Amino acid sequence: MKARKLVLQAVVMGFSANIATIKIGNPAKERALSDYTDLLCPQDKKKPHYETSHYRCDCGFSTTTWQGLARVLKGTTTPFEMPTLTKGNGEVEIAKIFKMTLAAFAKISDYVDAKDAEHPVTAEDEGSIVNLYKLIVAQTETGHVIILKWNDTKEEIIALLTTTLSGKIVVRKIIPPNLVIVGESLMLDQSKMTKQDIEEAKLFLKQIPDATDEVLTVTDYRMKQFEVHQPEESKVTAIGAIMEKARARKEIVDKTTKREIIVQTQTKKKPKK
Numbered sequence: 001m002k003a004r005k006l007v008l009q010a011v012v013m014g015f016s017a018n019i020a021t022i023k024i025g026n027p028a029k030e031r032a033l034s035d036y037t038d039l040l041c042p043q044d045k046k047k048p049h050y051e052t053s054h055y056r057c058d059c060g061f062s063t064t065t066w067q068g069l070a071r072v073l074k075g076t077t078t079p080f081e082m083p084t085l086t087k088g089n090g091e092v093e094i095a096k097i098f099k100m101t102l103a104a105f106a107k108i109s110d111y112v113d114a115k116d117a118e119h120p121v122t123a124e125d126e127g128s129i130v131n132l133y134k135l136i137v138a139q140t141e142t143g144h145v146i147i148l149k150w151n152d153t154k155e156e157i158i159a160l161l162t163t164t165l166s167g168k169i170v171v172r173k174i175i176p177p178n179l180v181i182v183g184e185s186l187m188l189d190q191s192k193m194t195k196q197d198i199e200e201a202k203l204f205l206k207q208i209p210d211a212t213d214e215v216l217t218v219t220d221y222r223m224k225q226f227e228v229h230q231p232e233e234s235k236v237t238a239i240g241a242i243m244e245k246a247r248a249r250k251e252i253v254d255k256t257t258k259r260e261i262i263v264q265t266q267t268k269k270k271p272k273k
C-alpha cells in the first residue's frame with residue numbers, strides 16, 4: 001500500500017463532511033539483506049554490472065541469477081554466512097512461549113510488523129485448541145501479550161499470538177528490535193479520556209453511515225481479471241463449540257473458560273447481482 005494523505009469523509013443523506021485528514025505512513029521496516037550485504041563476483045570479489053539478463057564482471061565471469069554471486073558483508077570481501085537453523089525434512093519446530101505486559105509491549109510497538117501481516121492459526125487436537133483459547137483469554141484479562149519464538153529455515157521468528165479484530169487467532173510476526181527501522185505513528189492513550197469525551201465520541205459515531213455489502217466489494221480491474229463474483233465459503237472453526245465439548249467431557253474448572261467468546265463462523269452474505 002502506498003503512503004499517502006487521505007481525507008476521511010462521511011456521506012450522510014447526500015451531504016459530505018470531512019472528519020479528518022490523515023497520513024498513511026510507512027510501517028516500521030526490517031533491515032533488508034541488501035542494507036548490510038553486497039553481491040560480488042565470486043572470482044575476484046568485484047562488483048558486477050547487470051546487462052542483457054546477466055550479472056557480468058570485467059574478469060569475464062557471468063551468471064544469470066544473483067544466487068550465482070558471492071554474498072559479502074557490505075563494503076568488504078568477507079563472506080556472509082546464512083546458516084540453516086531448522087532440521088529440515090518438514091520436521092516440527094519448537095516455538096518457545098513467553099509473556100510480556102501490555103505496558104512493556106507498548107514501548108516496543110514499533111516492531112510490530114505490518115509488512116508480513118498475520119498468519120492464521122489452526123490446530124487439530126482438542127487439547128491444543130483449549131490451551132490456545134486459555135492463552136488468548138488470559139493475556140487479554142491480565143493485560144499481557146503472548147510472544148512466540150521459533151526457528152525458520154535461516155531466520156529466528158519472533159511473533160505475537162493474538163487475535164484479529166474479528167476474533168480469529170493469528171500469529172503476527174514482529175520485527176526484532178535489533179533490526180528495526182522505525183516508522184511514524186499515532187498512539188491511543190485511553191487513560192486520558194473523560195466520561196464526557198467518550199459520550200461525545202459515541203454521538204459522533206452515530207453520524208457515521210453503516211457499511212453495506214457494496215462498500216465491502218471492489219469494482220476495479222481485478223473484477224474483470226479474475227471474475228471473482230462472490231466470497232468463498234468461510235473456513236473458520238468456532239472454538240466456542242469445541243470448548244463446550246471439552247468442558248462437558250473433562251469438566252474443566254477454570255474461571256476463564258466461563259466467558260463466552262472468540263471465533264464465530266462468519267455469516268456470508270451473497271452480493272446482489
Ligand SMILES: [Zn+2]
Binds near residue numbers: 042043057058059061
Ligand atoms: Zn570478476
